[in-house]
Amino acid sequence: MQVAVIGANGGIGRELVPRLADAGYDPIGVVRDESQFDAVRERGGEPRYGDLEGELAPALEGVDAVVFTAGSGGGTGWDKTLLIDLWGARRSIDACVDGDIDRYVMISAYNASEPLAEPEALAPYRVVKRCADDYLEQSALGATILRPTTLTDEEGTGRVSAAFEYHDDDGPDIPRADVAQTVVACLDDEATVGETIRLFGGDTPIEQAIHPCD
Template structure:
């Protein structure tokens, strides 16, 4: 069973990822938490956790880890300094630590629009930070998948999506469906070394991700 470190495990999307992995026969989740008081959530779920902060040293968090899902993020609503510290510098630090630890795959939760941050003045700093982290991952030599969803909602997931390397349209997608896409991306042959965008759509998640992997 592969051990999966979830960075941003206590966030809305990260928690959904943990729930899916906790019911998996192939993967064992390890929640990366920033504060001691967050451990109770994962103790109650019988999920292992490790204490680490993206703004400090993180190498110890990768011990014994096979793959990483990076689902941490400032959400674009925090100040510039925090956004750069988490979405850019924190992600880059985690990518470097993962490479050092020889992890088999790094799955990054990015954001639609990260390829052209200047087109969205409201979120330019956030998308720019995501872009730099994505570029660093692509150049790292690690096997990777970069998922760029549209606007995230808390609606119930329908497991129906529209995926493409570039969708050329705006839209929404539920955190449930994004969590499933992140978990499916852990499978070695699927969307390997690919960057893709995701919105809610009409194709099943499984079929859509297999089609994109061809």
């Protein structure tokens, strides 16, 4: 299965591409800077050029699933947050619909279900993420939405705590590596289609934590 990772050179994307390759998937690393192609190859992926503000659809040709883990970054203004995290996400969803790509995993944000929650400074970002999530949910795609709490660069543990919206409490920070491994587990588990899952650091093996209760 070919899996396109949009944002392959980001913090989660860099962790995800080699894990997909190790799991037997054929990862496609979608980046908008061709100088990053070698880094994608070194991690086991096929690099393709794709720009969330420009040409995107050709980068998704022939793929079976898409993971959206792109973001404007904390050093940009709200204009880029709207263009990348919201409009770019919507464009990628539309490209999947138009290209008959059914499977989609969205890396969203903690508390996107409650955009006006504290801290107030993050409310606009959570609104953007919530709107992108809502658009995905309203599409015909087989989607899984992951909403991790604060991300760290610590080594992955292979264990998390997961809560299915909207019945959960706060939890510990989570390594980006464990979020990446959770994406792989979701692609392996069709039962996660249609689910929105909050992720925290925890002690439960990922494959067990993200499987919905019957």
